[in-house]
Amino acid sequence: MGSDHAHPAPPAPPRVRRILVLTVVPLFVATVLAAVLLWPRGGSPQTDGGADVPRYPGTVTRVVTEPCPPVASTPEGTPSAGGERCGTVDVRVDDGPTAGQQVRTPVPDGPGAPRVEVGDEVILVELTDPTDPTTSNWNIAEHQRGTPMVWLAVVFAAAIVAFGRWRGLAALAGLAATFGILLTFVLPGIGAGKSPLLVAVVGAALIMFVVLYLTHGVTAQTSVAVLGTLGSLVLTGVLATIATAATHLTGFGSEEATTLSMFQGDVDLHGLLLAGIIIGSLGVLDDVTVTQAATVTELANANPGLTRLQLYRAATRVGRAHIASTVNTIVLAYAGASLPLLLLITADSRPVGQLLTSEFLAQEIVRSAVATLGLIAAVPLTTGLAAVVTAAGRTAATPSADGPASRPQPDRAEALAALIAPRTGHSDDPDQAHTPPPPSVTGRWPESRTGTDPAW
Incomplete structure (x- = not known):
């Protein structure tokens, strides 16, 4: 994220470190205490999802297709499914009480049904006839995706470690901590009936403390x-609360939210919307805050003469x-996750104004706008804090009675003598005999990395 540099920032002076410790440690302790108080207890809540259907892995050994029987005529204007597939599939059960047994299932058909071939690894479900428990039917639910996903995870982790080395390994540990906090605290806490907004803020703060310090080290930056x-x-939480209240959003803007309310009616969907924004x-x-803190540090290292305001x-x-590109990133991320919704909107015959103000689309607009406002606020806030800390550390380390340090200046007389002095050595070209040598007095000429462009 722009914080890994060849020239690490010098340690902050003791006074600055004490101020940061007295500020950050109480916030961390408060976050941990809030997480302990909000931690879900008593196990996961019960839902009305019904009994689990047994699922077994299997391998397709034979596929037989045949023409589908004719269907009765349908009323005019009824959409046709098209592409019907009929036949049977033989599958060898690989695990479970019937491991090794060959079972016959119908060819999967319908919207989203998997297309199977010989050798495919699939998931089988056994459906028992409620009127006759001794009779059961087998069906193919989906493909097995465990092996490809494991290989994808291995390549993902190897690429991060190969490029980032120890920093990449720390990033993987931070990713594992993020999933751990989400799966053990945030989701169970919301499912247990806790305030989704409060759980999301505490969970996000806990993730932030663990991931940032684990990935970037315990430094002032x-x-x-x-x-x-x-x-x-x-600030994002406050803005999200105000925006959702002003637009009267209920949280029922998606099919998933409606389904969740049917299975678990005590979940606050409005609060869940706020938690999702956080x-x-x-x-x-x-990403933005780490980059801004690193930018201030690098600018101060490149030109120690910059004042706090200039930094x-x-x-x-x-x-x-950074914000100009990140705004587009946020919108594209939401658009990519909602492509079916956007296609549905294009097929809607209602006016554009009604579409934009409908619950399901207004929810996404509010989500994007509030997230962007939080990002915009993060830049001046983090940059101001970094400038104050960096300038305080530099002043404490190298005080100057004449005010801000200026760019080192070479000795004018020595520079003039170097320009007019004949160059030593032999040359066949008489015009090159008086060519001034390049500046070689490194003790007086400023190095390229100790200054920046005057426009800074």
């Missing part, structure tokens, strides 16, 4: 990113470019 992320998260914003917020202005220009 990381602490600045943590404070900026936490402040932006709180969790979704965290992934982009930590803030220069890093903010970088933040503007």
Whole structure:
């Protein structure tokens, strides 16, 4: 995220470290205490999803297709499914009480049905006739995806470690911690009837503390990113509450939410909408805050003469470019996840104004707008904190009675003598005999990495 540099930032002076510790540690303790109080107890809530259907792995050994029988005429205007497939599939059961047995199933048909061939690994379900428990039918539910997904995970982890090395390994550990907190605290807490917004804020803060310090190290720069992320998260939650109340969103804007309300009626869907905005914003917020903190540090290292205000202005220009691209990223991410919804909208005959203000589309617009506002607020907040901390550390380490340090200047007389002095050595070209040598007094000429463009 832009925080891995060849020249690490010098450690902050003791006074700055003490201030950061006194600020960050109480916030971390408060987050842990809130997580303990909100931690779900008593097991997972019971739902009305019905009994689980037995599922067994199997391998397709034979596929026989045949023409489908004619169907009765349907009323005019009824949409035709098309592409009907009929026949039988022989499958060898690979696990379970009937392992090794050959079973015969109908060819999967219908919307979303898997297309199977000989050698495919599939998941079988056994359906028992409620009127005759001794009679059962086998059907193919879906393909087995375990092996391809394991290989994809291995390639994913290997690429991250190969490129990021120890930093990549720390990123994988942070990813595991994120999933652990989501699966053990956030989702069970919301399912247990806790406030989704409160659980999401506490869970996001816990993820932020663990992932940022684990990935980027316990440094003043990381602490600045943590404070900026936490402040932006709180602001995002406040804005989301105001925006959803003003637009009268109920949280029933998707089919998944409606289905969840049927199976688990005590879940606050409005709060779940707010929780989704918080969790979704965290992934982009930590990128922006870490990048801004690292930018301020690198600018200060490149030109120690920059003042606190100059650091803030220069890093903010970088933040503007980052936000400009991130806004498009957020919109495209939501659009990619909602392509079926967008296609459904294009087929709707209602006016555009009615579509934009409908529950299911207004929910996505509010989600994108609130997340973007939180990101925009993260740039000045994190940049200002980083400029204050960096300038304080530099002043404490290298105080100057003349104010801000300026760019080192070469000795004018020595520079002039170097330009007019004849170059030593032999040359056949008389015009090159008086060519001035390049500056070689490295002790006086400033290095390229100690200054920046005057526009900064």
